[in-house]
Amino acid sequence: MDAxxxxxxxxxxxxxxxxxxxxxxxxxxxxxxxxxxxxxxxxALRRLLPGVSHKVLSQQxxxxxxxxxxxxxxxxxxxxxVEYSITDFGKTLMPILEQMHVWGTExxxxx
Amino acid sequence: MDAxxxxxxxxxxxxxxxxxxxxxxxxxxxxxxxxxxxxxxxxALRRLLPGVSHKVLSQQxxxxxxxxxxxxxxxxxxxxxVEYSITDFGKTLMPILEQMHVWGTExxxxx
DNA sequence: CAGTATCCATCAGGATACTG
DNA sequence: CAGTATCCTGATGGATACTG
Numbered sequence: 001m002d003a004x005x006x007x008x009x010x011x012x013x014x015x016x017x018x019x020x021x022x023x024x025x026x027x028x029x030x031x032x033x034x035x036x037x038x039x040x041x042x043x044a045l046r047r048l049l050p051g052v053s054h055k056v057l058s059q060q061x062x063x064x065x066x067x068x069x070x071x072x073x074x075x076x077x078x079x080x081x082v083e084y085s086i087t088d089f090g091k092t093l094m095p096i097l098e099q100m101h102v103w104g105t106e107x108x109x110x111x
Numbered sequence: 112m113d114a115x116x117x118x119x120x121x122x123x124x125x126x127x128x129x130x131x132x133x134x135x136x137x138x139x140x141x142x143x144x145x146x147x148x149x150x151x152x153x154x155a156l157r158r159l160l161p162g163v164s165h166k167v168l169s170q171q172x173x174x175x176x177x178x179x180x181x182x183x184x185x186x187x188x189x190x191x192x193v194e195y196s197i198t199d200f201g202k203t204l205m206p207i208l209e210q211m212h213v214w215g216t217e218x219x220x221x222x
Numbered sequence: 223c224a225g226t227a228t229c230c231a232t233c234a235g236g237a238t239a240c241t242g
Numbered sequence: 243c244a245g246t247a248t249c250c251t252g253a254t255g256g257a258t259a260c261t262g
Contacts, residue, residue, distance in 0.1 A: 018212075023134055024254085041223085042223070043223065052255095080223045154243065164237065167234085190243045191243045232256095240245105
């Protein structure tokens with residue numbers, strides 16, 4: 001292996017690093033949607049992810065934002081409005097997501 | 112989105128299907144090693160994954176085998192000997208892992 | 223509308239000891 | 243050597259109610 005190894009048992013491989021970043025249950029799908037649709041409001045996003053709760057969605061969005069993958073714009077209007085979009089950095093993940101999408105489409109049955 | 116959706120809130124997107132398959136903490140790394148090294152015995156694999164326990168390693172290996180990603184050959188010798196290798200089907204995951212590896216290498220600091 | 227706050231369930235993952 | 247068998251823990255995710 002060529003990735004940075006450490007002896008504290010923390011990071012063993014660059015693949016693991018990537019997995020840690022996008023391994024959240026909804027992160028890949030959120031990024032995928034934002035990349036396709038461009039910009040989405042909170043509730044629009046929520047409707048696209050059947051089953052996600054408020055807590056989890058905002059959590060995942062916050063982490064994605066902290067990692068620089070998505071951009072959050074808040075309009076101080078009434079009613080409130082928040083728009084999410086993917087950043088250029090977030091787009092660097094697209095090759096991975098595309099491969100995952102291709103594979104999942106080819107091999108994922110309806111289970 | 113184009114992937115199969117269902118109304119039970121089970122599978123929403125083919126990306127999620129993929130993530131479910133390889134999202135285990137060690138699965139990607141195991142596959143990566145097996146693809147690089149060809150064939151590895153149980154303990155050799157263990158040495159390559161600092162921090163993994165017996166239980167978790169055999170669990171992940173079993174799941175990978177059940178999913179058809181890896182091949183397990185057991186020699187009924189004394190002492191016992193078991194060899195793991197990646198299957199052709201497992202190799203279909205390589206484009207994903209390669210992209211993950213590239214991204215992780217480029218953006219993963221040592222944290 | 224777009225979130226927190228709270229509380230709870232689940233389970234993947236880990237430590238350790240034992241076994242064929 | 244290559245595993246199970248137990249037991250345990252913390253992180254992740256979920257339901258629901260409340261809020262600016």
